[in-house]
Amino acid sequence: MSASDARNPLFVPLIAVGGSLFGFGLAYSGMARPEVVLDFLQLQDLGLLFVMGGAAAVTGTVITLATRHLDHAPLTGDRYGKRERSFDRSVLLGGAVFGVGWGISGLCPGSAYASLGIGNYPILLGIAGMFLGAYAQGYWRAYRQETDRTATPSD
């Protein structure tokens, strides 16, 4: 995430192309419909495994090849790396809280954006909820310095 000041002119267009493909893929897979996700979570249609597995397989192949055989990304000059986050209790606690929310609603952030794209305006309630939750978490953390270090952001 360096070189934010003098960014390659293709940087934003590439983000837009990749994001569009991401959103299209989410909609194509059915994950933009909370009902399909809930069917998975109720063990009635395990298709979501193929969505996450397919996406991780493609991405994993690309990450492996890039980290082994390529040097710097052309648009940022940054080195290719893997996504690693330090492990601590908050990884499990956060996963559990997210899991309850996912199980109640069938929503995760990416699928919610895609859901809005397929015309599902009620999902705005879910997205508003996510912002409320993220704000509450950040507000709470901001005034509890002693646990501050555990709150590493994700990508």
Add this chain to the structure above:
Amino acid sequence: MLGQFDALTIIGQASFTGLFPRGISQYAIGGVLIGLGVSIIYLGTAITPGASTFFESTLSYVSEIPRFNRAKYLATRDWRLVFTLSMVAGAAVYALLLGQGGWTTDVRPWRLLGGGVLVGIGTRIGKGCTSGHGIHGLASLSRTSFANVATFMAVAIGTALSMQALGVTP
């Protein structure tokens, strides 16, 4: 398509259709497209773009709280906005071309709002969501991400089955 199922026993066939009543092609193809989308960004920029940091980075536009205004959010908030809006646009293209236009959910409003709040809290505590941990993290063979994904999968399945048992539909 049928040919590949011939080797399966009748029992296997029955459980296969039972486990995947909508088939698997839409799921596998969608997953590959998702992977291609994030891979294009990764190859060009070395960034593994997750979907949930958008909350903090966007809150930095409107909140004075220092946590939301850290350099990493300020430096990425513009492209994260583009990334998210393009996800909305990509899904809209799908809906217009292949998805019979618009669609809305029957899931109840309190589930959307309440679940959303917990998703917002949980992804921020847990350092990522289904795309950050579930795609990039698993793709990186990160043990942290495997632990996070296993946790949220198990808890979400337990939650959804409990809701179903309580008769909450949709």
